[in-house]
Amino acid sequence: MKLERYEIKAEKSLMIFEFVSEGPKGKIHKLVQFGETNLKDLFNLAFGDKDLITGEINDSIVSNNNDSDKVLATVVATVYAFTDKYPNAWIYATGSTKSRTRLYRMGLTKYLTEIEEDFDLYGQRVGEWESFEKGVEYEAFLVQRKNT
Amino acid sequence: MRHFLFNGKILKFVTMKVKNLNKSKLPIVRIDNSLEKYKGKVLFKDKLDKANDMLKTVGLPKSRKQS
Numbered sequence: 001m002k003l004e005r006y007e008i009k010a011e012k013s014l015m016i017f018e019f020v021s022e023g024p025k026g027k028i029h030k031l032v033q034f035g036e037t038n039l040k041d042l043f044n045l046a047f048g049d050k051d052l053i054t055g056e057i058n059d060s061i062v063s064n065n066n067d068s069d070k071v072l073a074t075v076v077a078t079v080y081a082f083t084d085k086y087p088n089a090w091i092y093a094t095g096s097t098k099s100r101t102r103l104y105r106m107g108l109t110k111y112l113t114e115i116e117e118d119f120d121l122y123g124q125r126v127g128e129w130e131s132f133e134k135g136v137e138y139e140a141f142l143v144q145r146k147n148t
Numbered sequence: 149m150r151h152f153l154f155n156g157k158i159l160k161f162v163t164m165k166v167k168n169l170n171k172s173k174l175p176i177v178r179i180d181n182s183l184e185k186y187k188g189k190v191l192f193k194d195k196l197d198k199a200n201d202m203l204k205t206v207g208l209p210k211s212r213k214q215s
Contacts, residue, residue, distance in 0.1 A: 008175050011183035016191075018183055033191045037200050039208065044199040046192035057191045077175040084174055090208060092199050118173065122209050124202070129209035140202065142209065 003073035010078075014085045015043075017078040018050070023065030030071065031057055032078045034091065043082075045093040047075055060096045072107045080118075083145035094140035101139065108141065109134050119143040 006019040017032040032047040048059030065071075083089055095101030105123075108115060112134065115121055122129045123138030132141070190196055 005175070007178070009178045009180035009183065011181070011187055012179055013187065014177065016183050016186045017177070018180065031186070031191060033186070035190055035192065035196050037196065037203060039203050042203065042208065044192070044196050046195045048192065059192050059195060077173075080174050081177050092203070094195070094199070096195065124206060127206055129206065140199075 004070050005074040005077050006070060008074065008077060008081065010081065014082055017081070019074050021063060021065050021067055021071055023063075023067045025063060025065045028063050028065055030074075032075055034078075034082050034089075037092065039090075041086075041088050042090040042092060043086075045075075045079070045091050068103070069107075072104075076111075079143070083119075087145050087147075090142055090144050092140060092142050102137070104141065105138060108132065115143075117146075119145055 006021065008017050008019050010017045015034045019030050019032075021028040021030055029050040029052060030047055031050050032045070034043040034045055037044050046059055048057045049061050049063060050057055063071075079091060083091070093104065095104055108121065112121075112132070120143065121132040122142040123132045123136060124130075124140040124142070125136065125138050129142060132138070
């Protein structure tokens with residue numbers, strides 16, 4: 001994925017990342033977390049805006065900073081960094097709303113060839129996982145880094 | 149003049165290298181100790197709860213590699 005992306009900061013375990021989105025709405029601090037789930041080696045990918053005054057994180061806000069491709073490319077870059085450190089990890093992701101899940105699906109579809117070079121990608125539909133296919137609506141996504 | 153150009157070339161070379169590195173799939177990640185305060189905290193609880201609920205019934209697909 002040769003898209004432009006933001007510079008990334010992280011804490012030492014590379015489970016929490018931060019970057020700053022820049023656009024017409026100004027600078028928006030974003031946090032990405034790979035959170036441990038109840039299943040071993042499976043992490044929930046979530047990201048949202050950080051309120052610099054309250055310190056709270058909001059994952060349902062629509063930033064409208066005209067940089068969604070750059071933001072998604074940056075989040076994908078955090079997935080590379082995370083899976084480089086934890087190569088056996090599974091990463092689960094879904095949108096906070098149906099329309100956001102659809103937006104992620106569109107992003108995955110657009111760069112599917114490149115993604116599949118490095119990851120096994122699955123979509124969840126009717127309570128089951130299946131290999132991700134273009135044009136199919138999924139409720140959630142799962143990726144695992146391929147052996148290098 | 150020559151010395152200045154020489155330095156200019158070196159600087160340009162270094163800048164290009166960093167730019168290229170930042171375009172590689174594996175990004176440059178700067179470690180920021182101020183983010184340590186979030187470690188161990190669940191920042192997106194609703195999403196994590198939702199994920200755990202779903203995973204309880206759906207589980208994982210068969211991995212192509214052993215974990």
